[in-house]
Amino acid sequence: MSEAVTFSNYINGEWVQGASGEVGESVNPARAKEVVGRFQKSTAEDLNQAVQSAATAQKKWRKLTGAARGAYLYKVADILEARTDEVAEVMTKEMGKTLPEAKGETARGVAILRYYAGEGMRKVGDVIPSTDAEAFMFTTRKALGVVGVITPWNFPVAIPIWKMAPALIYGNTVVLKPASEASITAAKVVECFAEAGFPEGVVNYITGSGSIIGQGLADHEQVDGVTFTGSDGVGQQVGQAVLARGGKYQLEMGGKNPVIVADDADLDLAVDATISGGLKSTGQKCTATSRVIVDQAVYETFKEKLVAKVSELKVGDGLDSDTWMGPSVSKGQLDTVLSYIEKGKEEGANLLFGGRRLEDGELGDGYYVEPAIFDGVDTKMSIAQEEIFGPVLALIKVDGLEQAIEVANDTKFGLSASIFTTNIARMMTFIEDIDAGLVRINAESAGVELQAPFGGMKQSSSHSREQGTAAIEFFTEVKTVFIKG
Ligand SMILES: NC(=O)C1=CN([C@@H]2O[C@H](COP(=O)(O)OP(=O)(O)OC[C@H]3O[C@@H](n4cnc5c(N)ncnc54)[C@H](OP(=O)(O)O)[C@@H]3O)[C@@H](O)[C@H]2O)C=CC1
Numbered sequence: 001m002s003e004a005v006t007f008s009n010y011i012n013g014e015w016v017q018g019a020s021g022e023v024g025e026s027v028n029p030a031r032a033k034e035v036v037g038r039f040q041k042s043t044a045e046d047l048n049q050a051v052q053s054a055a056t057a058q059k060k061w062r063k064l065t066g067a068a069r070g071a072y073l074y075k076v077a078d079i080l081e082a083r084t085d086e087v088a089e090v091m092t093k094e095m096g097k098t099l100p101e102a103k104g105e106t107a108r109g110v111a112i113l114r115y116y117a118g119e120g121m122r123k124v125g126d127v128i129p130s131t132d133a134e135a136f137m138f139t140t141r142k143a144l145g146v147v148g149v150i151t152p153w154n155f156p157v158a159i160p161i162w163k164m165a166p167a168l169i170y171g172n173t174v175v176l177k178p179a180s181e182a183s184i185t186a187a188k189v190v191e192c193f194a195e196a197g198f199p200e201g202v203v204n205y206i207t208g209s210g211s212i213i214g215q216g217l218a219d220h221e222q223v224d225g226v227t228f229t230g231s232d233g234v235g236q237q238v239g240q241a242v243l244a245r246g247g248k249y250q251l252e253m254g255g256k257n258p259v260i261v262a263d264d265a266d267l268d269l270a271v272d273a274t275i276s277g278g279l280k281s282t283g284q285k286c287t288a289t290s291r292v293i294v295d296q297a298v299y300e301t302f303k304e305k306l307v308a309k310v311s312e313l314k315v316g317d318g319l320d321s322d323t324w325m326g327p328s329v330s331k332g333q334l335d336t337v338l339s340y341i342e343k344g345k346e347e348g349a350n351l352l353f354g355g356r357r358l359e360d361g362e363l364g365d366g367y368y369v370e371p372a373i374f375d376g377v378d379t380k381m382s383i384a385q386e387e388i389f390g391p392v393l394a395l396i397k398v399d400g401l402e403q404a405i406e407v408a409n410d411t412k413f414g415l416s417a418s419i420f421t422t423n424i425a426r427m428m429t430f431i432e433d434i435d436a437g438l439v440r441i442n443a444e445s446a447g448v449e450l451q452a453p454f455g456g457m458k459q460s461s462s463h464s465r466e467q468g469t470a471a472i473e474f475f476t477e478v479k480t481v482f483i484k485g
Pocket residue numbers: 150151152153154177178179180181208209210211213214215216218229230231232234235237238252253254255285286333336387388389
């Protein structure tokens with residue numbers, strides 16, 4: 001075993017080892033022999049302790065004023081900001097995104113913490129006129145209680161924070177179970193919470209397998225709400241388990257996000273946005289562009305420009321300053337991407353560019369794949385329907401906006417969608433007819449603003465929204481109060 005640090009669980013204000021004594025390894029996808037850190041393979045008994053400590057702490061935590069809870073979040077923000085370089089480097093080493101992206105994500109985490117710290121001072125209800133002249137009616141809100149937070153590896157700082165910060169500000173306590181592949185980055189985030197001096201039990205962090213700890217949170221009677229981001233298969237399982245015991249759940253799952261390039265589009269802008277939206281973070285975003293729906297009048301020109309620019313992208317270790325795109329997060333994810341590339345070819349699409357595993361020199365130690373561009377894609381093909389979570393762009397030729405929107409909507413997902421056009425009537429038609437929670441005009445499909453609602457239609461989400469003021473809807477319940485004098 002190498003000298004990599006072993007991280008403990010954080011339960012009831014203390015860093016504690018799991019009952020099994022077993023640890024898992026988190027490796028660097030850029031150099032798979034390098035262990036970034038070790039994490040506890042926790043048991044149901046450990047989980048029970050974490051949930052108990054959260055349940056006990058919640059009674060006092062919810063009695064604090066919003067301003068007092070916000071003061072803790074402001075402290076975490078300052079601590080995380082001061083540790084940005086360290087946290088970002090661990091993130092790049094652990095899940096592969098480039099260092100500038102990792103720093104940007106950490107800065108986003110800081111901004112989210114400050115936003116929700118401020119929410120502690122904002123209104124939580126409304127006065128509603130009663131039909132009784134002697135009565136006073138208003139709404140107030142109550143925290144859910146204990147919230148289970150199950151997060152993926154692709155945004156290992158921003159996603160845990162955009163779930164934990166609103167949970168905490170509205171008076172809930174939290175048990176975080178991060179993705180095993182990003183457990184070490186999550187531990188760094190939790191260190192910032194620990195350093196901020198939260199009362200014991202308010203924030204708990206427990207690592208281990210999804211099927212034991214994640215499923216255990218979904219099944220646990222004392223966990224009042226579960227917020228999940230990850231694959232649609234696991235999301236549905238989590239939702240059903242929580243629903244079966246009468247708990248509240250929120251699911252953020254996959255995407256198969258289209259960009260439409262109309263015949264009047266600024267093609268250079270559309271090419272840049274397709275590349276940024278589709279290939280940044282190695283295509284591992286639920287908001288990543290994966291279907292590129294181009295009007296036949298500009299198809300050939302757009303395709304040439306796209307291939308020319310993608311062929312210039314440098315793939316390598318995210319820590320190297322000249323790297324544009326890092327590795328896939330794991331061997332499993334790389335294999336998934338490569339298998340979709342094979343499937344695309346088998347189903348008759350034309351692999352126009354890339355799509356090979358990169359193994360020359362030092363790249364051979366990591367999980368690298370060339371960005372892939374498919375031409376001649378039919379909307380029924382697997383690469384046009386299933387979430388790949390890799391740097392694969394599927395070009396689909398259409399004739400006019402009506403067909404473009406029809407193709408764009410022809411999927412079970414509905415997270416984000418963008419269009420490139422200079423025509424305002426087309427923009428309005430797109431806004432009206434596209435089935436997506438995030439509608440983007442002349443902008444890439446990825447990238448969300450923390451103060452705005454985030455979530456999708458159809459099978460992308462549980463028809464709920466995260467972030468911004470929308471978060472209060474999940475993390476609290478409304479009480480309608482009627483007072484008669
Ligand atoms: N919407 C998004 O942002 C994301 C989508 N994905 C999609 O999912 C695919 C697979 O990625 P993967 O990481 O395996 O995603 P998963 O859905 O398996 O993992 C997401 C989180 O759920 C946990 N988990 C796993 N199994 C269970 C379970 N039975 N009950 C409760 N929690 C569980 C995981 O823990 P553990 O890591 O320990 O298994 C992790 O914390 C990707 O290829 C991509 O298509 C993935 C990540 C993010």
